[in-house]
Amino acid sequence: MHEPADDALAARLPAGVLREVAPAYLEEPRGRYLGRAGLVAAPRTTDEVAAVVRACAEARVGIVPRGGGTGLVSGQVMPDGPAPLILSLERMTALRGAWPEENVLVAEAGMTLQAVRDAAEAAGRLFPLSLASQGTAAIGGCLATNAGGVTALRYGSARALCLGIEAVLPDGSVVHDLKRLRKDNTGYDIRDLLIGAEGTLGIITAASLKLVVPPPNVGVAMLQVPDPAAALTLLALAEGRMAGGVTAFELIGGQGPAFLAEVLPEIRQPLPGADWSVLIEVGLPEGLAPDAALEGLLVDAMERGLVLDGVIAQSGQQAADFWSLREHIPEANRRIGAIASHDISLPLSEIAGFIRDAGAALAGHGVRINCFGHLGDGNLHYNLFPAAGRQRGDYDALRPALSRLVHRMVVDRGGSFSAEHGVGRLKVAELAEWGDPARLAAMRAIKRALDPLGIMNPGAVLSAGA
Amino acid sequence: MHEPADDALAARLPAGVLREVAPAYLEEPRGRYLGRAGLVAAPRTTDEVAAVVRACAEARVGIVPRGGGTGLVSGQVMPDGPAPLILSLERMTALRGAWPEENVLVAEAGMTLQAVRDAAEAAGRLFPLSLASQGTAAIGGCLATNAGGVTALRYGSARALCLGIEAVLPDGSVVHDLKRLRKDNTGYDIRDLLIGAEGTLGIITAASLKLVVPPPNVGVAMLQVPDPAAALTLLALAEGRMAGGVTAFELIGGQGPAFLAEVLPEIRQPLPGADWSVLIEVGLPEGLAPDAALEGLLVDAMERGLVLDGVIAQSGQQAADFWSLREHIPEANRRIGAIASHDISLPLSEIAGFIRDAGAALAGHGVRINCFGHLGDGNLHYNLFPAAGRQRGDYDALRPALSRLVHRMVVDRGGSFSAEHGVGRLKVAELAEWGDPARLAAMRAIKRALDPLGIMNPGAVLSAGA
Numbered sequence: 001m002h003e004p005a006d007d008a009l010a011a012r013l014p015a016g017v018l019r020e021v022a023p024a025y026l027e028e029p030r031g032r033y034l035g036r037a038g039l040v041a042a043p044r045t046t047d048e049v050a051a052v053v054r055a056c057a058e059a060r061v062g063i064v065p066r067g068g069g070t071g072l073v074s075g076q077v078m079p080d081g082p083a084p085l086i087l088s089l090e091r092m093t094a095l096r097g098a099w100p101e102e103n104v105l106v107a108e109a110g111m112t113l114q115a116v117r118d119a120a121e122a123a124g125r126l127f128p129l130s131l132a133s134q135g136t137a138a139i140g141g142c143l144a145t146n147a148g149g150v151t152a153l154r155y156g157s158a159r160a161l162c163l164g165i166e167a168v169l170p171d172g173s174v175v176h177d178l179k180r181l182r183k184d185n186t187g188y189d190i191r192d193l194l195i196g197a198e199g200t201l202g203i204i205t206a207a208s209l210k211l212v213v214p215p216p217n218v219g220v221a222m223l224q225v226p227d228p229a230a231a232l233t234l235l236a237l238a239e240g241r242m243a244g245g246v247t248a249f250e251l252i253g254g255q256g257p258a259f260l261a262e263v264l265p266e267i268r269q270p271l272p273g274a275d276w277s278v279l280i281e282v283g284l285p286e287g288l289a290p291d292a293a294l295e296g297l298l299v300d301a302m303e304r305g306l307v308l309d310g311v312i313a314q315s316g317q318q319a320a321d322f323w324s325l326r327e328h329i330p331e332a333n334r335r336i337g338a339i340a341s342h343d344i345s346l347p348l349s350e351i352a353g354f355i356r357d358a359g360a361a362l363a364g365h366g367v368r369i370n371c372f373g374h375l376g377d378g379n380l381h382y383n384l385f386p387a388a389g390r391q392r393g394d395y396d397a398l399r400p401a402l403s404r405l406v407h408r409m410v411v412d413r414g415g416s417f418s419a420e421h422g423v424g425r426l427k428v429a430e431l432a433e434w435g436d437p438a439r440l441a442a443m444r445a446i447k448r449a450l451d452p453l454g455i456m457n458p459g460a461v462l463s464a465g466a
Numbered sequence: 467m468h469e470p471a472d473d474a475l476a477a478r479l480p481a482g483v484l485r486e487v488a489p490a491y492l493e494e495p496r497g498r499y500l501g502r503a504g505l506v507a508a509p510r511t512t513d514e515v516a517a518v519v520r521a522c523a524e525a526r527v528g529i530v531p532r533g534g535g536t537g538l539v540s541g542q543v544m545p546d547g548p549a550p551l552i553l554s555l556e557r558m559t560a561l562r563g564a565w566p567e568e569n570v571l572v573a574e575a576g577m578t579l580q581a582v583r584d585a586a587e588a589a590g591r592l593f594p595l596s597l598a599s600q601g602t603a604a605i606g607g608c609l610a611t612n613a614g615g616v617t618a619l620r621y622g623s624a625r626a627l628c629l630g631i632e633a634v635l636p637d638g639s640v641v642h643d644l645k646r647l648r649k650d651n652t653g654y655d656i657r658d659l660l661i662g663a664e665g666t667l668g669i670i671t672a673a674s675l676k677l678v679v680p681p682p683n684v685g686v687a688m689l690q691v692p693d694p695a696a697a698l699t700l701l702a703l704a705e706g707r708m709a710g711g712v713t714a715f716e717l718i719g720g721q722g723p724a725f726l727a728e729v730l731p732e733i734r735q736p737l738p739g740a741d742w743s744v745l746i747e748v749g750l751p752e753g754l755a756p757d758a759a760l761e762g763l764l765v766d767a768m769e770r771g772l773v774l775d776g777v778i779a780q781s782g783q784q785a786a787d788f789w790s791l792r793e794h795i796p797e798a799n800r801r802i803g804a805i806a807s808h809d810i811s812l813p814l815s816e817i818a819g820f821i822r823d824a825g826a827a828l829a830g831h832g833v834r835i836n837c838f839g840h841l842g843d844g845n846l847h848y849n850l851f852p853a854a855g856r857q858r859g860d861y862d863a864l865r866p867a868l869s870r871l872v873h874r875m876v877v878d879r880g881g882s883f884s885a886e887h888g889v890g891r892l893k894v895a896e897l898a899e900w901g902d903p904a905r906l907a908a909m910r911a912i913k914r915a916l917d918p919l920g921i922m923n924p925g926a927v928l929s930a931g932a
Contacts, residue, residue, distance in 0.1 A: 101702060102814040102844075146651050154710075157649060159658075160626065173904035180813040182843040183623060184882040185612050185662055186889055186897055187927055188909045192625075192658035196651055213702065215709035236567060236679065241752040243681035244620075244710055286707040287762060288754040296753060347646040348568040377648040378568075416650040423652055431652055438639035442916060443654045449915035450908060461653055 006038035009085065012055040014048045017041045025086050028077045029070055029133075033425070035077030035086075037064070042088040046166060046174060046205045049087065053203070053455075054172035056085055062458040063087050065199035067138025068112060071145060072343070073424025075198045075460050084458065087203065089140050096178075096206060098123045103211040104163065104180045109140025109204050116209065125211035128155035128247075132330055140204045146196035148420030150248045150326075153376030154283070155212065157420065159195045164208035167194050170201070170451035178208045193446070198422050199457040201450050215245070215283025219290025220319035223298065223310040224274040228375075229352035231278050234306045235376055238297055242282050245293075249376035250279040250326050255385075256372050259332040260325065267328050268321045270311045278375070279326050281319075329372055333383060339367060339395040340403045342382040344410045345419035351378060358382070358409050365402060366390065379419040382406060407434075423461045432463065472504035475551065478521040480514045483507045491552050494543045495536055495599075499891070501543030501552075503530070508554040512632060512640055512671045515553065519669065519921075520638035522551055528924040529553050531665035533604025534578060537611060538809070539890025541664045541926045550924065553669065555606050562644075562672060564589045569677040570629065570646045575606025575670050582675065591677035594621035594713075598796055606670045612662035614886030616714045616792075619842030620749070621678065623886065625661045630674035633660050636667070636917035644674045659912070664888050665923040667916050681711070681749025685756025686785035689764065689776040690740040694841075695818035697744050700772045701842055704763055708748050711759075716745040716792050717841035721834055721851075725798040726791065733794050734787045736777045744841070745792050747785075795838055799849055805833060805861040806869045808848040810876045811885035817844060824848070824875050831868060832856065845885040848872060873900075889927045898929065 010018060019025075019040040026035040038061065043049045056063050062084035066076050078084050089110035096106040100123040107116050113134035120127035131137060131149040141147075143165070148157040155161060164179040177191060194202050225231045231251055238246050254275040260267045271277050280297075284290050294312045301307040313319035333341075346354055355371060362369060366387040373380040384402055386392055395402070407417040407430060417430050432440070440462075447454075447462055458464040476484060485491075485506040492501040504527065509515045522529050528550035532542050544550050555576035562572040566589040573582050579600035586593035597603060597615040607613075609631070614623040621627060630645040643657060660668050691697045697717055704712050720741040726733045737743050746763075750756050760778045767773040779785035799807075812820050821837060828835060832853040839846040850868055852858055861868070873883040873896060883896050898906070906928075913920075913928055924930040 099813065099815055101698070103702075103705075104813070148649050148651075152649065156626075159655070160622075169904060169908060173907065175904045175908065176902050177905055179880060179882070181811045181880075181882055181885070183614050183618065183811045183840075183845045183885040185614075185886055186882055186884050186893075187662075187901060187905070188667070188912060189625070189655070189658045189662050190905050190908050192655045193912075196653075196655050201654070212710065213706040216706065217709070232567070236569075239569075240679040240682065243683070243749050243751040244678070245751050283709050285709040285711050285750060285754060285759060287759055288751060293751060293753055345647045345649045347565065347570070349565055374649075379649045414645060414647075416645070416647055416652055418652050419647070419649040420651055427652070435653060436642050438635055438641045439643055439653070439656050441639065442635060442641065442656050445915040446654060446659075446912055449911040 009055060009059040009061055010039055013041055014043065014051045017043050017048055017052060019088065025066065025088065026077060027069065028074055030072065033074045033077050033079045035079055036083045037086045038083035039085045040088060041085055042091045044091045046168065049168045049203055049205055050172045050174055052087055053168050053170065056455055057170065057172060057453055060453060060455065061085050062455050064457055065089070065203045067110065067141030068136040070133040070137040071141060071424060072421045073426040075145065075422055075424035075457065078459060081459060081464065089138055092205060095119050099180060100125050102180055104208060105211060106178055106206060106208045107139050108206045109138060111139050113137045113139055113142055120211050126214040127209060127211055129158055129161055132327055139207060143195050143204050143207055144197065144199050145422040148374065148377065148379065150250060150374060152374060153249055154247045159192055161210045162191065162195060162207050163210055165191050165194060165204050166206040167202045167204045170453065170456045178206060180208050198424060198460050200447065200461045201456060216286045217284040217288060217290045218281065219294045220281045220313040220322050221294045221310055222270045222322050223278045223280065224271045224308045225276050225278055225306060226308060227276055227352065228355050230306045231276060231375055232348055232351060234278065234301050237301060237306065238280060241297055242293065245282045245284050246280065246376065247283045248279065248281040251372055251375035252277045252279060252326065253371040255368055255370040256329040256332065259336050259370065260328060263332050263335040264328055267325055269325060270322060271309060279322055333370060336385050337392045339384045339386060339392055340399050342403065342406050343419050343421040344382055344415055344417060345377065345379045346410060346413055346415035348378050350413040350415065354409060354413055358406060361405060361409065365398065425460055428461065428463050475521060475525040475527055476505055479507055480509065480517045483509050483514055483518060485554065491532065491554065492543060493535065494540055496538060499540045499543050499545045501545055502549045503552045504549035505551045506554060507551055508557045510557045512634065515634045515669055515671050516638045516640055518553055519634050519636065522921055523636065523638060523919055526919060526921065527551050528921050530923055531555070531669045533576065533607030534602040536599040536603040537607060537890060538887045539892040541611065541888055541890035541923065544925060547925060547930065555604055558671060561585050565646060566591050568646055570674060571677060572644055572672060572674045573605050574672045575604060577605050579603045579605055579608055586677050592680040593675060593677055595624055595627055598793060605673060609661050609670050609673055610663065610665050611888040614840065614843065614845060616716060616840060618840060619715055620710070620713045625658055627676045628657065628661060628673050629676055631657050631660060631670050632672040633668045633670045636919065636922045644672060646674050664890060664926050666913065666927050667922060682752045683750040683754060683756045684747065685760045686747045686779040686788050687760045687776055688736045688788050689744045689746065690737045690774045691742050691744055691772060692774060693742055693818065694821050696772045697742060697841055698814055698817060700744065700767050703767060703772065704746060707763055708750065708759065711748045711750045712746065712842065713749045714745065714747040715842035717838055718743045718745060718792065719837040721836040722795040722798065722838050725802050725836065726794060729798050729801040730794055733791055735791060736788060737775060745788055799836060802851050803858045805850045805852060805858055806865050808869065808872050809885050809887040810848055810881055810883060811843065811845045812876060812879055812881035814844050816879040816881065820875060820879055824872060827871055827875065831864065891926055894927065894929050
């Protein structure tokens, strides 16, 4: 399986780090790309990661870092070019420490997000980052891609939840910056540069993470709104009333529940037939009953015509049911089979216009649009599906033009063609085309400065050799 | 006044940008350093900033960017080396736009922080960054130094409040990244790299800033605590009860009020004689009276022995009085005359031990310690003053050793020798000595990559030529 060069490299790696090149290392969740690999290494320590990186640098072999493998933009698989070494963080899963009195824990990069959340909970705290794939996604990958999710509205994306990192740079040196500090203005923000760089500037091996005390009063409601513009006005109203207490604010277009009714009919639907609805979660102080706070919001919003109907969860089970509806939409999407998925963000005041205009522009193409997502962040998952009775494959020729149309309309409104998933290999061309030229030039200069051999995740974010 | 080289440079600048080299451009607030300047340019537009930068690059003349000039680490004055061009942002003060429905405004870099706060208020919103110097400090300088202040506990430092920037890079190219997006994962975080780089990687000319809806219910209290450890336990209790509603949590050591009584006796003292007290501000949702919430906290905390005495503000005037006490401590310090000031941060669980051990280590040196600051961020201003009856000058020989002692104890406990003021020119040696070597090497590589001529704020953060 290895090329001869890989055997020479293998001999220079720390003993015991090699793993079989199993298919699981070459896959990504949507099954669109199959990666290649000369070797798979799973180091146990930061020093071993550094040794692997140094060996690859000497051998001029590319490294593709891999956490849980749940990325959606092919950052973790390299289908083309010389076969790389896959550096899996799967054995670096230690909780290095927890300081609940500081609201901090330090996790190794291979810990799953769920394991980090569990460790926080065991310490009486909450690590608020929350994603559908959290049982598999590694915290290192969450940081490398600056993952977002449903609570970013209140707590920020992964970047906002990280106080410090330990990372191996492309020359094998180790940045030791696992500080547990809220404020530290001593030089350039190398931490935030590595966060979101998708493994192209170095490998995050551990992180110091910010925890919060769980809010004492949590409430959840599903509210039917007349349209997306009303949902945005409702959001502003809710944020004003709740003083930062809105934890999640998810827009759900009617197509999602319709797909659920079709392929997952066991999922309860509290507002059947709603064209647009919102799932809101609030986390409130001691002394303020969440039912009363949500009831006050509901009355206020109905008087203003922002809400048509609403259900406030009366139990933990009901709250879980509401969330279950939201969280099963991606699964329903998978079963229906999307033509194209778009992870976009827009300035909040552009959202209603985008939904209107994009819908109109796509109307003639015989697609169904499932539009849902993290409205509070301006982040929509705008996914296209075959018309009823037609198949994905019928749209193969049309797909690139449809995605381009969507992305073009987003960019024209000051939005982003990758809100929370990253660039990976999937969107390298879009970034090159639509990215600000001076910013791109700075990115390339930094890539050359930190990774002059171009070994770190070659071809991700920036085209190899750019 | 100009050197010959400056006349040649002056001729190449856009018409009308030059200003007289007035003393105000060469000063910093503590009066310790006097800067030098060959020319002062005050461009009116981003294009003019770019033209000035290109002309300086061609002439190999250093540029010292200047906002309000309130920095405390000499980043805005260059006392040594070839006389630079000072690039003042004083004429770039436009509010480019406000989108209250998005909680965003776009400000040019020369707007004062107060002007930004006023613009937000005029739009029915709050820009939460708040500093003693906000009437003079420019928002561009706040971003360049990642300024912190009293509300960072809840809303973060300047970096956390910035969605996008426009900036001129050292080659005169302009990064146009004034996006109004909460999520945008399209490549390296150039924004956060320029934020906190103190003008050494480029000049921020405008920024897209995050606003919030002001909390409907605000409450303020002063609480006397037995010691700093109790203050930290009180903070955790308050954060738990308030669900993120604690806006500020300021520790006040007894020396500050004692200085106030001496030099500013008109300032009201609600808890006279307290060795340690805390100023807490909360911003709470609709439906929760702040008095009741603070009363609940006070009772709970007194039962646990965390609070000895407390006063809850019963009016806006009383709340303003409490804040006035806190905000006049720096003024009292100036009148007393510090031997040395330290802007430090520590992991929260190290604070009590640091205060104890540093106090013991300094006990034999005949100094008075005024320890106060943003406890919620682990950020203390740990300032040393002459013993009663002695003068600053008596300590001239001792000063470096005292500061080193303090910084050494901070670093040994995993803290930072610059929490919120930055490195400037004052702490370049400390950063070189105590910074992580791999992180420093990455910083130097990035500096060389983006500013190969070394013209941007030479000698700040990293020593020139490093």
